[in-house]
Amino acid sequence: MATTDYILRPVPQVIAHEVVKPRETKRWVDWVTTTDHKKIGIMYMVLTFVFFCLGGIEALMMRMQLSVPNNTLVTSEHYNMLLTLHGTTMIFLFVVPVMAGFANYFVPLMIGARDMAFPRLNALSFWLLLFGGIVFYITLFFHPPEAGWWSYPPLSEALYSPSGGQDAWIFLIHITGISSLVGAINFYATIVNMRAPGMSWGRLPLFVWSILVYAVLLIIALPVVAAAVTMLLTDRHFGTHFFDPTANGSPVLWQHLFWFFGHPEVYIMILPGFGMISEIIPVFSRKPIFGYKAIAASTVVIAFLALLVWGHHLFASPIPVVVLGFFMLSSFLIGVPTGVKIFNWIATLWRGSLVMTTALYFAVGFIALFVIGGITGIFLAVFPVDWQLNDTYFVVAHFHYVLVGGAVFTVFAGIYYWFPKISGRLLNEKVGKLSFWLMFIGFNATFLPQHSLGLSGMPRRIYTYAPGLGWSTYNLISTIGSFILGVGVLVTILNVARSAKHGKVAGPDPWKGNTLEWYTSSPPPANNFDTIPRVRSVEPMRDIRRQIERETGVTQKTGGSEQFARV
Amino acid sequence: MALVLGAALIGSLVLAPDALANFITPKSGGSPNANAISSLYKVTLYIAAVVFVIVEGALVYSVYKFRAKKGAHAAQIHGNTRLEIGWTFAAALILVVLTVLTFVKLPSIINPPNSDADGFVSASVTEPTPPNGEKLTVCVTGRQFIWRYTYGQDCLNQAFTSKLPYSYQEMVVPEHTTVVLDIQSTDVIHSWWVPSLGGKVDAVPGYTTYTWFKVPHTGLFHGQCAQLCGTNHAAMTALVNVVTPSQYQAWLTQQKADIQTANAQVGQLRTILTASGNLGDT
Numbered sequence: 001m002a003t004t005d006y007i008l009r010p011v012p013q014v015i016a017h018e019v020v021k022p023r024e025t026k027r028w029v030d031w032v033t034t035t036d037h038k039k040i041g042i043m044y045m046v047l048t049f050v051f052f053c054l055g056g057i058e059a060l061m062m063r064m065q066l067s068v069p070n071n072t073l074v075t076s077e078h079y080n081m082l083l084t085l086h087g088t089t090m091i092f093l094f095v096v097p098v099m100a101g102f103a104n105y106f107v108p109l110m111i112g113a114r115d116m117a118f119p120r121l122n123a124l125s126f127w128l129l130l131f132g133g134i135v136f137y138i139t140l141f142f143h144p145p146e147a148g149w150w151s152y153p154p155l156s157e158a159l160y161s162p163s164g165g166q167d168a169w170i171f172l173i174h175i176t177g178i179s180s181l182v183g184a185i186n187f188y189a190t191i192v193n194m195r196a197p198g199m200s201w202g203r204l205p206l207f208v209w210s211i212l213v214y215a216v217l218l219i220i221a222l223p224v225v226a227a228a229v230t231m232l233l234t235d236r237h238f239g240t241h242f243f244d245p246t247a248n249g250s251p252v253l254w255q256h257l258f259w260f261f262g263h264p265e266v267y268i269m270i271l272p273g274f275g276m277i278s279e280i281i282p283v284f285s286r287k288p289i290f291g292y293k294a295i296a297a298s299t300v301v302i303a304f305l306a307l308l309v310w311g312h313h314l315f316a317s318p319i320p321v322v323v324l325g326f327f328m329l330s331s332f333l334i335g336v337p338t339g340v341k342i343f344n345w346i347a348t349l350w351r352g353s354l355v356m357t358t359a360l361y362f363a364v365g366f367i368a369l370f371v372i373g374g375i376t377g378i379f380l381a382v383f384p385v386d387w388q389l390n391d392t393y394f395v396v397a398h399f400h401y402v403l404v405g406g407a408v409f410t411v412f413a414g415i416y417y418w419f420p421k422i423s424g425r426l427l428n429e430k431v432g433k434l435s436f437w438l439m440f441i442g443f444n445a446t447f448l449p450q451h452s453l454g455l456s457g458m459p460r461r462i463y464t465y466a467p468g469l470g471w472s473t474y475n476l477i478s479t480i481g482s483f484i485l486g487v488g489v490l491v492t493i494l495n496v497a498r499s500a501k502h503g504k505v506a507g508p509d510p511w512k513g514n515t516l517e518w519y520t521s522s523p524p525p526a527n528n529f530d531t532i533p534r535v536r537s538v539e540p541m542r543d544i545r546r547q548i549e550r551e552t553g554v555t556q557k558t559g560g561s562e563q564f565a566r567v
Numbered sequence: 568m569a570l571v572l573g574a575a576l577i578g579s580l581v582l583a584p585d586a587l588a589n590f591i592t593p594k595s596g597g598s599p600n601a602n603a604i605s606s607l608y609k610v611t612l613y614i615a616a617v618v619f620v621i622v623e624g625a626l627v628y629s630v631y632k633f634r635a636k637k638g639a640h641a642a643q644i645h646g647n648t649r650l651e652i653g654w655t656f657a658a659a660l661i662l663v664v665l666t667v668l669t670f671v672k673l674p675s676i677i678n679p680p681n682s683d684a685d686g687f688v689s690a691s692v693t694e695p696t697p698p699n700g701e702k703l704t705v706c707v708t709g710r711q712f713i714w715r716y717t718y719g720q721d722c723l724n725q726a727f728t729s730k731l732p733y734s735y736q737e738m739v740v741p742e743h744t745t746v747v748l749d750i751q752s753t754d755v756i757h758s759w760w761v762p763s764l765g766g767k768v769d770a771v772p773g774y775t776t777y778t779w780f781k782v783p784h785t786g787l788f789h790g791q792c793a794q795l796c797g798t799n800h801a802a803m804t805a806l807v808n809v810v811t812p813s814q815y816q817a818w819l820t821q822q823k824a825d826i827q828t829a830n831a832q833v834g835q836l837r838t839i840l841t842a843s844g845n846l847g848d849t
Contacts (some may be wrong), residue, residue, distance in 0.1 A: 038758070080800075083795075121701040153753045155795065241569070251771055251772060288644070290647075292646065293646070294646070316767050316768055321673070328666070328669065329666060336655060340655055347647075349629040353641040354630065354635055356635075368623060371623060371626075375619055378615065378665070384591075384673060384766065385607055387767055388594075388604050388762065390767060452591070455589040455590070457790075461795040461800060462791070470589065485667070
């Protein structure tokens with residue numbers, strides 16, 4: 001390509017030429033045998049969305065049961081199965097691996113790498129996730145576990161939960177744990193070793209920062225829960241008594257081990273979402289991120305503190321008051337770097353020129369909801385207040401504001417932002433905004449009344465309740481809201497299904513992106529990049545656009561975003 | 568479907584005047600510790616409300632004000648160290664205030680006060696104790712799926728040898744009296760919780776945990792096991808029936824007599840069944 005061509009065509013072009021080879025294998029064989037991070041990433045996202053839908057159906061069944069007092073739609077035993085399936089699915093089979101899916105697809109692209117450091121290990125991660133999911137969901141045909149996703153012994157011991165469902169739950173933790181652990185090592189090795197020339201730690205995209213920290217947290221936390229569930233397994237089948245109080249074991253030991261994993265897990269689920277928001281907001285504000293260093297540093301500080309706050313799940317357990325005080329302080333402390341991130345995002349929006357795309361809707365919606373979840377978290381950290389609120393619907397509301405308002409809304413922001421890169425086509429923006437409003441209104445209708453339910457004394461995990469306790473109205477509103485939320489999710493699924501074939505062609509960089517994934521074509525070729533530009537800032541694509549503008553004198557207009565600007 | 572739900576919603580709003588009870592504050596009014604928790608909660612709520620309004624206000628304002636318009640340019644700001652340090656410290660300062668408040672309130676939540684002069688008391692030295700040492704001890708034992716209460720001092724060790732009176736699900740206690748609960752479980756983890764009488768305490772097998780309450784007036788207080796304990800978790804309710812000290816004394820005597828009668832009847836039945844060969848060696 002001559003220099004003149006380059007000047008005549010100011011949009012960054014990828015010089016990759018797809019080598020068309022006669023097809024020798026069937027299409028599905030390509031997918032099953034692939035080690036391409038993009039294909040694995042797509043498989044991750046599709047699989048985890050299937051699990052998301054399953055978990056969502058379980059949630060809707062629980063909400064149906066709770067819509068009116070003394071309901072008999074679901075039996076108490078089935079209700080306990082549903083809550084166990086819902087929690088386990090959403091955490092181990094949706095939020096954690098969906099982040100791995102996004103990271104798989106975009107970390108190599110954002111750092112200008114050809115693939116992950118260990119492509120075959122990467123495929124192993126995916127197939128282990130599928131296998132773990134099958135081991136867990138096969139219990140639907142036998143006896144699903146019913147001791148909750150936290151599975152406190154003695155209830156989860158063989159005496160009280162004799163069914164194989166509990167063992168399937170243990171194996172799910174083992175298998176998906178290995179999957180995540182292998183994946184985490186892979187992300188770490190990739191990010192540390194395979195960055196584009198010039199991409200120093202101070203120029204690493206914030207999403208990649210968050211995945212680096214996600215990987216480190218997984219590597220620290222997962223072995224602990226692996227040990228704990230192994231101890232539970234030997235308790236159940238091989239005569240040990242780690243958690244058996246009748247033989248000097250301690251149920252509280254499980255609580256410590258489980259939540260030493262369980263709380264970092266919360267940040268494992270939410271930090272990648274923070275990373276996505278830190279990418280999306282600057283792009284659509286047309287501004288650099290406010291306080292790059294503070295956001296990157298707060299990610300690291302959150303990860304460190306995340307390892308020191310597990311005790312706030314145990315405030316009602318037999319634990320000395322001084323220890324409760326420590327965990328209250330550490331839980332308060334983690335609010336500070338989290339607050340810093342929120343302030344920085346708002347400051348990034350401030351005095352920007354906001355292009356109101358669906359991705360930005362979801363990003364702003366995320367901030368609005370996450371602020372509520374963060375504030376209620378402060379209530380729960382005050383341990384005497386937690387004595388009233390722990391194990392009630394207040395807690396359910398709190399962590400759904402954090403994990404649905406937080407993780408799920410960021411995932412949806414990520415879908416609307418990155419779908420054009422993955423498929424080469426834009427999602428329909430009008431349908432996307434409809435989906436956003438349905439989800440936003442439905443979510444608040446579902447979970448805002450649950451705060452009041454908890455304050456009115458309704459504990460979690462009960463399959464029904466008597467009338468006249470002041471709970472009925474809140475529960476009914478919550479159930480109606482959950483169906484609105486469900487419809488909102490469905491609208492996006494339909495949007496994705498339709499736009500994959502019929503959406504507007506996106507071109508390589510529909511949003512005027514900042515990071516390197518927008519440097520290559522959409523979808524990217526198998527080798528990602530033919531040439532890798534030298535990275536000179538945290539926004540390499542912006543540098544490239546500016547350079548072209550300087551050299552050609554033509555303002556860079558790109559395919560997608562201008563249509564959303566309010567004129 | 569939607570119509571039915573909507574009608575049910577409006578119906579329950581109209582028919583249940585207490586439907587919106589405890590909209591933004593926890594239950595309280597039964598016992599000083601529940602009241603102290605409630606007031607600590609309210610302070611947190613006021614602070615939270617201010618933070619909420621400021622942060623959400625800034626968010627909504629910026630989305631409203633800074634939308635892309637023709638000719639508008641985004642300010643290319645990379646950060647502001649002073650501002651960033653400022654809001655970090657502001658956030659930390661709020662939390663310091665909350666910490667201090669918590670520890671100021673804490674003694675009134677965990678330390679039981681003296682019973683009133685007309686309270687009904689006995690002495691014990693094993694559990695948390697009011698300053699003058701006078702209190703009423705009730706042992707609470709959780710098991711799938713009912714609460715059992717054993718009344719009287721040293722109920723942890725001597726429940727059977729002293730033939731202490733007991734009851735299930737409904738606890739009867741006197742007003743004006745500091746009642747200390749010794750909480751245990753015989754099987755899985757349960758959680759003792761009567762919202763109006765204070766926070767929840769887990770009943771963990773292998774451990775004894777404690778809480779207390781002191782009710783200023785007679786009345787009924789509902790509660791429920793708060794930790795998933797198995798299939799019938801939802802049915803594991805508790806009822807605290809607060810009566811006058813003299814009523815309590817009468818109830819205790821009656822309960823003791825009832826238990827003795829029932830025991831005697833079971834003994835007689837056993838003798839008859841054994842004699843007739845209907846009861847094997849078990």
